[in-house]
Amino acid sequence: MSPANAALVRVTQVPGVRGSLLISATDGLVVAERLMDGIDGRAVAALAASLVQRLSRAAIGAGMRIPTFVHLRGNEGSVLAAPGQNDLVLVALTGLDANLGLARLEMLDAVGRLN
Amino acid sequence: MSDDIRGLTARLAEEPSSLAFLELGEALRRRGQLEAAYKVARGGLSRYPDLADAHDLLAHILGDQGDLAGAFDAWVEALRVDPMRTSALKGIGFLYFRAGDVAAAREHLQRAADIDPDDAAITQALARMSEAGRARASASPAGQGIPVVAPQEAAAEASGDNTDHGLLLVDGNGLRLSGHLRSGSLGDVGDRVAAELAGVSKEASRTTRLLGLGTWQTIAVESPEANLFLLAPTPDTVLLTIRETSLPMARLGLIAERAARDARAWLGHQE
């Protein structure tokens, strides 16, 4: 199993995680994905990358480095994103019942291993 | 109907612009006629929107009705009109204590004590806060040393009354409405960040909608230097709160929520 797939497996094993992807931040394209049926990986990649890019610009504008973790919370679920090196971002889609704390830890660890 | 209420009602009917509504509202509240008390207080506030007593009365009524958020907002209003109003400081302190935020509760009560050192109720409440604070600290050693950010400071920042940095209210066009952001090397970076935040609300909204996640609520961003928290006090504005990383994200979220509430009130006053 490739390191990318291993990372996706770990994240998707967290309760409440509907899927995870490795995406390219600049292009907003899918590099690897592990998703439940019905989730449009291309849409997740494009939209999550765009949001992370925008927030990164805001952070840099505030004199900080790029974010290490982003959590967009909707009233029916969340998008989690952990930017890594080489323009890659590990993204997860979760339901309301997800263990967000565990998902965050797994993502940060997984993206650290990818680096 | 008791005589006092009947008398006050008659007085108010005779002279609608009188301040009798304050007494009448309070009398109704004490008798548990909360709906009637609420109507009287609202009616009075429509005539006297800048009367701290009226906001205070409304806060008490809302608190009795169980609408704690509404009570909080009403006391914030009372403080806006009269920053020295100890009853509002006590009320907000009580709400924070009830919500488990002992530090914020203590801070409000301390302000009330500074204004009225002879109020024994405040002194007693502060003593209780200190006990609760000690108990909490001993139960959670990790909680020690976390910087306490007073929510009323955040509220003040959102309304542009405080020079502390770390809070920014931005409109949909990327223009700063209020607040400041400082970076050690770059100085005030508020306008720059505001410009970058243009469209964040729209983008977040689009993302949650297209991914089937409903309506966007908040965005939490961790960076090596600080944690950022974004939410939309109104559909056309974004509020950014930045604090150091030692402050847990969930707590930053609470601070941001309170600041958003204050920002909403402030925006309402600008209209």
Next chain:
Amino acid sequence: MRALEPWVVEPLQTFLAESSARLILLMTTSGQVVAQHGFARSFEVMTAAALGSAIVASTEELARLMGAPRFGAVVHGGSRLSCMLAAFGTPRGRWIGLVVFGPETSIGLVQLFFDRMVEELVGAAPRQAAAPPIRAENFERELNASLKELFGR
């Protein structure tokens, strides 16, 4: 924005708003321009339409030679500007979209909303027979006719 047919306008405007693309040109494979946004002069449209349809024709022929299915899109990435060309089927025949975008957006977003635009166009297109293929000798005449209508000159 200029469009020959009104039902094209709304999907196109949605695409531009969502993708943040700078320019778009919609044309038939025969070179007839259906709609455009961002081009200032008819000469630019004429050149882009001719080159775009030629590139799509070339890549489709390349795919045929290789025994591969049609390529979904052709993307030229640049540091300042990038370009995407994609052909798609509609009830009005096969069309080509040429999109130019900058670093303020991404190819992921452009492709995502382009595909949504195609779905909307297919849904909105009045059902009538597709125009017959245009012969090469008529290509320039068709192109000029559509440009005249679009730019009013």
